[in-house]
Amino acid sequence: MSQPSAHDVVIIGGGVTGAGIARDLSLRGLSVLLLEKGDWGAGTSGSSSWMIHGGPRYLEFDWDTTRLSTTDAGHIVTIARNIVYRVLFIIPVLPHDKNNIERMETAMEVYDRFQPLKKSHPHKRLTPQEALEIEPGLTPDMVGAVTMEEWGVDPHRLVFANVQDAVANGARALNHTKVVELLRDAGAVIGVRYRTSDGAYSEARAKVVVNAAGPWVPEVGHMAGVDVQLRPAKGIHIVYPHRISRFAISAESIDGRDLLMVSHAGFTLLGTTDDDFYGDLDSVEVLRDEVDYLLQGFERVFPAIRKFRPVRTTTGVRPTLFKWRRYEDELSRRYQIFDHASDGVDGFVTIAGGKLSMYRLMAEETSDAVCRKLGHQSPCVTATQPLPGSESDMEPAEDLARRCGISALAAVKLQSRHGSRAAEVLDGAAAGRVVCRCEPLTEAELSYSARREQVRTLADAFRRVSLAGGPCAGAACVMRAAEIVGRELGWSASQRFDAVRDFVQSSWLGRAPVLTHAGWAQEELVQGATRGLFV
Amino acid sequence: MGRTDSLAKLALAYGMHLTRRRLRPARSQLKPLLDLYAADGLAPLTPEEQEKHPQLIGCINCGLCAFAAGRLARTRLPDLASSYARLYSRLGDAAGDVDGEEPDWEAASAACPVGVPLEDVARMVRRLAVG
Numbered sequence: 055m056s057q058p059s060a061h062d063v064v065i066i067g068g069g070v071t072g073a074g075i076a077r078d079l080s081l082r083g084l085s086v087l088l089l090e091k092g093d094w095g096a097g098t099s100g101s102s103s104w105m106i107h108g109g110p111r112y113l114e115f116d117w118d119t120t121r122l123s124t125t126d127a128g129h130i131v132t133i134a135r136n137i138v139y140r141v142l143f144i145i146p147v148l149p150h151d152k153n154n155i156e157r158m159e160t161a162m163e164v165y166d167r168f169q170p171l172k173k174s175h176p177h178k179r180l181t182p183q184e185a186l187e188i189e190p191g192l193t194p195d196m197v198g199a200v201t202m203e204e205w206g207v208d209p210h211r212l213v214f215a216n217v218q219d220a221v222a223n224g225a226r227a228l229n230h231t232k233v234v235e236l237l238r239d240a241g242a243v244i245g246v247r248y249r250t251s252d253g254a255y256s257e258a259r260a261k262v263v264v265n266a267a268g269p270w271v272p273e274v275g276h277m278a279g280v281d282v283q284l285r286p287a288k289g290i291h292i293v294y295p296h297r298i299s300r301f302a303i304s305a306e307s308i309d310g311r312d313l314l315m316v317s318h319a320g321f322t323l324l325g326t327t328d329d330d331f332y333g334d335l336d337s338v339e340v341l342r343d344e345v346d347y348l349l350q351g352f353e354r355v356f357p358a359i360r361k362f363r364p365v366r367t368t369t370g371v372r373p374t375l376f377k378w379r380r381y382e383d384e385l386s387r388r389y390q391i392f393d394h395a396s397d398g399v400d401g402f403v404t405i406a407g408g409k410l411s412m413y414r415l416m417a418e419e420t421s422d423a424v425c426r427k428l429g430h431q432s433p434c435v436t437a438t439q440p441l442p443g444s445e446s447d448m449e450p451a452e453d454l455a456r457r458c459g460i461s462a463l464a465a466v467k468l469q470s471r472h473g474s475r476a477a478e479v480l481d482g483a484a485a486g487r488v489v490c491r492c493e494p495l496t497e498a499e500l501s502y503s504a505r506r507e508q509v510r511t512l513a514d515a516f517r518r519v520s521l522a523g524g525p526c527a528g529a530a531c532v533m534r535a536a537e538i539v540g541r542e543l544g545w546s547a548s549q550r551f552d553a554v555r556d557f558v559q560s561s562w563l564g565r566a567p568v569l570t571h572a573g574w575a576q577e578e579l580v581q582g583a584t585r586g587l588f589v
Numbered sequence: 590m591g592r593t594d595s596l597a598k599l600a601l602a603y604g605m606h607l608t609r610r611r612l613r614p615a616r617s618q619l620k621p622l623l624d625l626y627a628a629d630g631l632a633p634l635t636p637e638e639q640e641k642h643p644q645l646i647g648c649i650n651c652g653l654c655a656f657a658a659g660r661l662a663r664t665r666l667p668d669l670a671s672s673y674a675r676l677y678s679r680l681g682d683a684a685g686d687v688d689g690e691e692p693d694w695e696a697a698s699a700a701c702p703v704g705v706p707l708e709d710v711a712r713m714v715r716r717l718a719v720g
Binding site: 187530 | 591592594595596598599602603606607610615617618619621622623625626629630631632633634635636639640642643646647648649650651652663664665667668671672673674675676677678679680682683684685686702703
């Protein structure tokens with residue numbers, strides 16, 4: 055084992071909160087080590103609805119949460135301006151919905167008061183005919199509709215942008231690195247013992263250890279002998295590899311919950327469920343019942359939904375704060391910071407609860423708590439300091455395409471991931487062939503992600519640069535992608551085969567619950583393309 | 590306390606909303622809506638496109654149409670159906686990619702194992718790309 059490294063702060067958990075704290079503290083001049091047992095944003099953050107939203111449903115429970123959420127959303131869309139995009143919701147109202155059209159418009163009128171905080175436009179009201187004109191797939195049974203604007207973001211890129219900036223400001227950040235023990239001295243936590251991706255063990259000493267492990271917060275807490283109670287809630291989404299509608303659409307499930315079908319950059323997420331979860335956090339499966347629950351609720355407002363071919367599902371567990379008796383949907387999305395000095399465990403801070411849309415604020419307040427413990431006085435700058443890729447305006451995609459010899463669509467996609475730094479990704483190298491044609495993703499960008507963006511597996515590449523994120527689910531590209539990533543990481547031939555097999559097998563788990571008709575045709579193609587890997 | 594307070598404020602807003610609706614005649618907000626979001630690439634599909642939409646986006650990227658008919662302008666046919674047809678909001682920035690010589694659409698569609706109507710895909714993509 056190597057000599058322990060020394061840091062001001064060690065952060066456990068590389069979701070959006072942990073990454074945000076690492077960025078915040080490193081910008082304040084502290085030395086930071088960020089550890090993530092899987093990949094950046096691979097847990098709860100990555101399985102979210104991909105939205106920076108203000109939470110209009112909290113208006114029923116707590117306007118402060120809406121205000122906090124919209125204010126912080128405003129900061130996020132400013133600092134990440136090149137990777138966020140507007141999402142326009144159509145909310146159709148049907149005759150027997152829990153809210154009639156007047157109540158629904160009232161809620162939107164109230165929400166409009168908060169919309170300027172996140173640079174969004176106010177709602178509009180549409181007659182049934184007008185709603186059908188802009189979205190002919192809606193049911194003609196509706197009595198009217200209102201619109202609502204939110205922001206979309208790729209959470210994987212948002213998390214990585216925070217990691218990237220933390221590293222640029224002096225932090226060390228290791229993915230695929232699991233904390234196996236907290237180091238203790240007379241009750242206080244003084245560091246961590248961890249295992250890296252190559253199986254080696256190391257230690258890091260720190261004045262403060264931050265537990266930002268999302269739903270794994272209680273598990274990490276137990277290592278320090280403290281009890282942090284959560285009420286974990288499972289949520290799933292169905293993923294369609296195209297935009298089914300140009301708009302996002304809301305619906306009501308059989309038990310009156312709000313469902314959303316959200317159009318993102320070339321794909322659609324339909325979700326989500328919200329169920330108490332007691333199982334293994336490292337092995338969360340999607341059930342066909344959950345898929346049927348979503349489709350049943352959604353086909354009431356969008357009757358043709360079952361004709362579209364889903365390509366996979368996603369699932370994650372929300373780290374909701376503990377509360378007895380309430381229904382899952384009524385639980386607060388507020389967060390809480392615990393300084394465990396009050397439990398007799400000094401040097402250990404936990405951040406629990408919250409949501410993606412408030413990650414920056416959660417990170418700021420956690421960082422404030424850490425700075426207070428360290429007696430470090432430096433203001434937070436993350437509300438105004440742009441994230442990597444959002445420092446300046448992007449050049450026109452066609453110019454970038456011409457200069458780099460790629461299609462304009464490939465340039466658009468490159469910019470959607472790297473913002474104003476898109477040209478840097480291809481700098482000094484020919485863009486090369488397009489390796490994932492659905493996306494489209496160039497060989498140069500994939501190589502860059504392995505070289506510069508801590509991609510260590512093909513699933514990491516899926517998160518970082520959307521490899522195999524399209525309609526063919528990797529049938530046409532994973533073998534070639536393994537060669538490219540393997541070349542950068544020094545994989546042997548058998549390691550490349552192993553990488554493809556691992557990717558195909560884990561993708562299958564997410565795909566199986568939604569395979570129908572054309573889905574099976576596509577599955578045959580994937581299995582055919584990778585035949586020979588499973589003998 | 591928070592919940593009671595929130596519901597009371599919503600009730601007040603509801604009363605004001607109903608009063609406003611009685612006093613002020615409703616005007617169509619469709620055109621202002623479409624104008625507002627035109628720059629964000631949120632042009633709607635037509636009813637015909639919506640009707641065929643499950644087929645238009647059914648491509649599994651097997652590549653057979655490329656063998657049968659090649660390209661539309663600079664764009665390989667499977668890319669048209671698997672990538673451009675995903676209707677990115679910034680499709681307009683890539684309008685030049687799909688502007689040019691036409692392939693043999695009949696041959697392309699005949700080769701498709703899942704029945705994607707490729708000529709219709711091209712029509713939809715071009716319409717949305719030019720805005």
